[in-house]
Amino acid sequence: MRSQDETALGNDRPRKRMEFTDHRARRVAFVSSCILNQNTRAPANADQKAAATDVVTQLLENDVGIEQFPCPECVLWGGLARPKLYDQQPRALRAFGTWRFPIVKLFSRTWMFITGLRARRLINASMRRMDDFVAEGYEVVGVVGVDASPTCGVSESLDLIEVVAQLENVDVTPEAMAKPDFDDMGRLTLASTIKKPGYFMGGIARGLRKRNLNIPMAGVHPWKDAKAEARRISEALGLTQGS
Numbered sequence: 270m271r272s273q274d275e276t277a278l279g280n281d282r283p284r285k286r287m288e289f290t291d292h293r294a295r296r297v298a299f300v301s302s303c304i305l306n307q308n309t310r311a312p313a314n315a316d317q318k319a320a321a322t323d324v325v326t327q328l329l330e331n332d333v334g335i336e337q338f339p340c341p342e343c344v345l346w347g348g349l350a351r352p353k354l355y356d357q358q359p360r361a362l363r364a365f366g367t368w369r370f371p372i373v374k375l376f377s378r379t380w381m382f383i384t385g386l387r388a389r390r391l392i393n394a395s396m397r398r399m400d401d402f403v404a405e406g407y408e409v410v411g412v413v414g415v416d417a418s419p420t421c422g423v424s425e426s427l428d429l430i431e432v433v434a435q436l437e438n439v440d441v442t443p444e445a446m447a448k449p450d451f452d453d454m455g456r457l458t459l460a461s462t463i464k465k466p467g468y469f470m471g472g473i474a475r476g477l478r479k480r481n482l483n484i485p486m487a488g489v490h491p492w493k494d495a496k497a498e499a500r501r502i503s504e505a506l507g508l509t510q511g512s
């Protein structure tokens with residue numbers, strides 16, 4: 270039987286906590302990479318210059334340290350510019366409305382499924398990182414993702430196929446997609462989201478359930494008011510300080 274100052278890692282190996290005193294509050298939140306660094310956002314998707322400042326400020330004002338997940342799209346889709354995703358886009362745009370579109374759709378769904386499988390390594394590594402904090406007695410106050418992302422969406426995510434189908438409805442030309450801008454992407458994204466987590470945050474949610482950890486999750490939406498979003502995140506995580 271474990272003593273009170275022993276706890277378990279994800280692999281159930283007993284660990285004795287080191288005793289020490291310093292100034293840390295022992296509170297931490299896990300956040301998507303781009304919350305701290307907007308430069309990792311997909312092209313034409315960054316809503317802030319450097320970071321999701323309001324969310325970050327709320328966390329810091331509540332003495333919550335910030336642990337950054339890796340950016341799965343940068344890792345799995347070939348870097349900041351996501352060439353593995355965007356190289357497919359012209360083919361999907363050309364095929365839309367033709368007999369080839371169902372085939373392209375099937376190919377894209379399969380590709381996303383494989384992406385989800387490849388993401389498992391990142392999800393497992395992130396959960397092991399969280400296990401370490403939990404095992405050392407830190408309070409993990411929450412997980413903050415990015416809603417409307419196909420990857421880090423928490424309550425809603427982007428359906429990448431639907432984006433192609435929605436172009437005409439939101440008045441974005443296929444040519445404009447070769448050089449997208451933030452407002453066009455916003456209209457497209459809002460029209461193409463589904464009530465389902467992204468493949469990375471869905472995996473994190475499963476990891477939490479598997480460990481029986483009751484840690485709140487919330488996603489900040491890049492195309493909604495930043496201050497209102499920060500307040501919503503704050504409430505979801507049960508934070509008290511800040512506006």
Ligand code: SF4
Binds near residue numbers: 302311342415
């Ligand atoms: S939402 Fe996730 S995948 Fe998208 S840029 Fe942010 S960290 Fe990367």
